Amino acid sequence: MSFLRTALKNRSFTIGFAITALVVAMAAISFVWTPYGVDDQRVMEVGLQKPSLTYWLGTDNLGRDLLSRIMVGARNSIAVALVAVIIGVGLGVPLGCWAASRGGLVDEALMRGNDVVFAFPALLSAVMITATFGPGAINAIIAIGIFNIPVFARLSRGAALALWKREFIMAARAAGKSAPRITVEHIIPNMSNLLIVQATIAFALGIIQEAGLAYVGLGTQPPFPSWGKMLNEAQTMMAFAPHLAIVPGLAIVITVLGLNLLGDGLRDVLDPKLANRRPAEGDA
Amino acid sequence: MLSFVLRNFTWAMLTFITRKLAWAIATLLVASLFIFAALEIIPGDPAEVMLGINATDEAVEALRKNLGLDLPVHERYWAWISGLLVGDLGTSYTYAVPVSELVSERIVVSLPLAFLALLLSTLVALPVGLYAAAKRGGVMDTTIMALTQFGIAIPNFWFALLLVYVFAIWLQLVPSGGFPGWGEGLWPALRALLLPAIALALPQAAILSRVTRSALLETMGEDYIRTARAKGLSRRATLWKHALRNALIPVITIMGLQFAYLLAGTIIIENVFYLPGLGRLVFQAISARDLIVVESVVILLVGTIILINLLVDIAYTLVDPRLRANRA
Numbered sequence: 001m002s003f004l005r006t007a008l009k010n011r012s013f014t015i016g017f018a019i020t021a022l023v024v025a026m027a028a029i030s031f032v033w034t035p036y037g038v039d040d041q042r043v044m045e046v047g048l049q050k051p052s053l054t055y056w057l058g059t060d061n062l063g064r065d066l067l068s069r070i071m072v073g074a075r076n077s078i079a080v081a082l083v084a085v086i087i088g089v090g091l092g093v094p095l096g097c098w099a100a101s102r103g104g105l106v107d108e109a110l111m112r113g114n115d116v117v118f119a120f121p122a123l124l125s126a127v128m129i130t131a132t133f134g135p136g137a138i139n140a141i142i143a144i145g146i147f148n149i150p151v152f153a154r155l156s157r158g159a160a161l162a163l164w165k166r167e168f169i170m171a172a173r174a175a176g177k178s179a180p181r182i183t184v185e186h187i188i189p190n191m192s193n194l195l196i197v198q199a200t201i202a203f204a205l206g207i208i209q210e211a212g213l214a215y216v217g218l219g220t221q222p223p224f225p226s227w228g229k230m231l232n233e234a235q236t237m238m239a240f241a242p243h244l245a246i247v248p249g250l251a252i253v254i255t256v257l258g259l260n261l262l263g264d265g266l267r268d269v270l271d272p273k274l275a276n277r278r279p280a281e282g283d284a
Numbered sequence: 285m286l287s288f289v290l291r292n293f294t295w296a297m298l299t300f301i302t303r304k305l306a307w308a309i310a311t312l313l314v315a316s317l318f319i320f321a322a323l324e325i326i327p328g329d330p331a332e333v334m335l336g337i338n339a340t341d342e343a344v345e346a347l348r349k350n351l352g353l354d355l356p357v358h359e360r361y362w363a364w365i366s367g368l369l370v371g372d373l374g375t376s377y378t379y380a381v382p383v384s385e386l387v388s389e390r391i392v393v394s395l396p397l398a399f400l401a402l403l404l405s406t407l408v409a410l411p412v413g414l415y416a417a418a419k420r421g422g423v424m425d426t427t428i429m430a431l432t433q434f435g436i437a438i439p440n441f442w443f444a445l446l447l448v449y450v451f452a453i454w455l456q457l458v459p460s461g462g463f464p465g466w467g468e469g470l471w472p473a474l475r476a477l478l479l480p481a482i483a484l485a486l487p488q489a490a491i492l493s494r495v496t497r498s499a500l501l502e503t504m505g506e507d508y509i510r511t512a513r514a515k516g517l518s519r520r521a522t523l524w525k526h527a528l529r530n531a532l533i534p535v536i537t538i539m540g541l542q543f544a545y546l547l548a549g550t551i552i553i554e555n556v557f558y559l560p561g562l563g564r565l566v567f568q569a570i571s572a573r574d575l576i577v578v579e580s581v582v583i584l585l586v587g588t589i590i591l592i593n594l595l596v597d598i599a600y601t602l603v604d605p606r607l608r609a610n611r612a
Contacts, residue, residue: 112307116314119589121548124582128322131570131578208439212552215441216567231442235556238445239453249442256437 006269013265019258027074036065038072039223048241058243060233066244069225070251076137076226077255080219081206083141085199088148093195095149096156097187100164101179111157114150122147122209126218137226140219144209148202155198159191193270200263204256211252227252297601308594315586316368320361323575351375364579373580378572383580386565391584393463393561394554397477398546401484406539408489413496418523420501428493435490440549444483444556451479461558480553488542495538499531506530533600540596544589 007013030038035056046063049055057066099110126143133139160183163169172182213219214228222229227248234244335343348354351374352363367374373383416428452460458479464472503509504527512522551563558564562581569577 112311113314115307115311115593116318119311119315119544119586119593120318121545121589123548123551124585127551127566127570127578128319128582131573131575132322132325204437208437211439212441216552216555216563231445235445238449242449245442245445245449249439249445252439252442253434253437256439257433260433260437 003269007265010265010269012261013269016258016261016263016265019254020262023074023255023258024078026071027078030068030071030075034065034068034071036068038064038068038225040064048237050241050243057247058241060230060244061237061241066247069230070227070247073225073227073230073248074251074255076220076224077207077210077252080137080141080144080210081203084144084148084206084210085202087141087145088152088202089195089199092149092152093156093188096153096158097160097183099153100157100160101183101187107157110153114153117146118150120146123212123218126213130218135218135221137220137224140210140213143213143218144206147209148206151202152195152198155194156188156191159194160187163187163190193266197263197267197270200259200266204259204263207252207256207259300601301598304594304597308590312587312590313365315590316365316583317361319579319582319586320364323579324357351377368580368583374576376569376574376577378569378574378577383577386577387562387580387584390560390562390565392466393477393559394547394550394563397480397484397550397553397559397561398543400474400477400481401488401546401549402539402543404481404485405489405492405542408485409492410496410535412489413493414500414523414528416493416497417500417504418520425497429497432490432494435486436494438487440483440487441552441556443486444480444553447479447483448556461556463557463559463561476557476559480550480557480559483556484546484549484553488546492535492538492542496531496535499534500527503527503530536596536599540592540599543592547585547588 007017040063042063043061044063046055046059048061048063049059051058051066055065055067057070059065060069095110095114099107122143125146126139129139129143163186169182169186172186177185210219210226211228211231214226215232217229217232220226220229230248231245234241234248237244335347345354352360355363364374371384373387375381376383376386379386412428416425419425448460451457458475463476466473500523504523509522509526512526513519517525550561551566553559554561554563555567562585566578566581569575569581
């Protein structure tokens with residue numbers, strides 16, 4: 001694992017990796033164990049409590065343990081953001097590579113199509129999907145996934161165009177390899193570093209977007225705990241129970257921070273030349 | 285500004301702008317088809333929804349005719365799109381008033397909010413990015429960059445909740461929500477929009493200052509900067525006179541993109557502050573299945589985003605002389 005040895009010398013990577021591993025572990029553990037039952041409502045016996053030794057992060061107005069809900073909510077955030085990245089990579093990269101290898105009209109048409117999709121922030125797609133099919137976590141995944149497609153299509157098109165001009169690709173062409181085969185065997189492996197970095201950033205952005213959609217009621221529906229939904233429920237109790245809003249918010253910030261640091265670290269480690277760049281930035 | 289534009293005007297520029305304009309219109313048309321199609325496949329008849337389950341078949345039929353729902357799909361699309369051009373967005377199914385009236389009441393909240401947020405984020409980000417670039421590698425640079433990492437990771441609606449807690453609940457300096465309307469004077473209205481705008485601006489400012497810094501550092505590495513330094517210009521003068529202007533291109537791109545997100549972001553932030561903007565309108569419309577309102581708000585926002593992207597493209601040609609020549 002010489003890669004990991006080099007990578008762990010990078011401070012961003014190490015901190016980001018540790019935070020991300022912690023969040024993933026927390027989500028994984030929640031499948032087998034949580035401190036208390038995630039939906040155990042004990043309004044009378046427990047009620048609303050501030051963080052204490054018994055309830056590390058406190059409880060909500062229904063007496064539900066916040067730590068347990070944060071752990072299970074991590075599952076939701078990770079799942080939605082991950083599937084959305086897979087949609088973006090799975091559709092965006094082939095489209096971008098196709099546009100780059102064909103050029104001309106195909107390229108123009110695909111990129112103009114990209115512009116159309118790009119005009120729909122994830123939130124607007126989610127608004128439309130929800131108006132059509134009703135709310136749910138799947139809508140959030142589709143909306144964020146659609147938003148990711150042009151991001152990855154543009155990135156891979158740009159990278160592929162640059163690669164097609166390189167000598168080793170010309171050699172492959174001279175050897176008689178077909179364009180799809182060159183794309184799979186040479187182009188995609190050579191841009192994988194760039195894709196990994198962008199995927200990490202899209203993952204982080206996806207977590208914020210999911211939380212936003214859940215907050216306005218377009219994402220994961222209760223009773224399944226989601227960080228965004230928890231913030232929504234906390235809003236009316238801000239005055240006397242600020243911990244209800246602070247805890248899920250911090251969970252989001254820490255997770256996103258970890259992923260962003262991981263992305264920055266990966267970029268520095270995988271491609272020192274790009275050290276001062278961020279491939280694409282944006283916010284929902 | 286105008287004299288600058290006229291002095292630098294070329295025919296190549298006009299061709300470039302015309303082409304971009306044509307693409308923008310085409311993009312908008314395709315987007316409108318998407319929106320129309322998406323809301324077209326919804327099961328359920330709006331006329332039945334409006335009249336409730338006790339309505340007679342004749343009443344439903346009459347309303348369908350009245351709303352134009354009995355027409356074939358392409359005629360309805362045409363009616364919708366041609367209506368859009370003259371500002372006639374149809375009649376809301378639930379409010380029974382013209383959608384254009386509902387939208388214009390709300391857009392005077394959402395649009396100023398997005399502009400205010402963009403203004404705040406730019407006012408903070410440009411100096412901060414410039415300062416960090418000037419102090420590259422120093423303690424301040426490292427601190428600023430670490431802070432921006434946090435800024436990017438903070439969801440704006442959560443930051444909004446924290447602002448409400450500190451400034452409205454705890455310090456009681458501002459109302460926790462609501463909007464007095466512009467009729468009550470400029471200051472009360474701006475005061476109601478201040479916290480939401482700050483909440484929206486924070487993550488954008490963090491991103492924008494990072495972009496400004498890295499764009500500046502990149503241009504500072506260019507040959508012409510070395511030439512400028514070699515001819516005896518101070519570091520400070522090169523930064524202000526040469527690097528800043530060239531670094532503006534990526535900065536403008538990001539600002540254009542950000543405005544789109546700010547506009548979409550207002551929809552969420554309005555919910556935190558109970559602002560009567562487009563966001564509240566669209567969520568009420570979703571739960572009431574008032575699809576024509578949803579349709580109109582979405583096309584309006586998408587149209588604004590396309591327009592902003594077009595303006596950014598045009599701004600390029602003004603800032604970058606190379607684009608003027610190459611795109612002929």
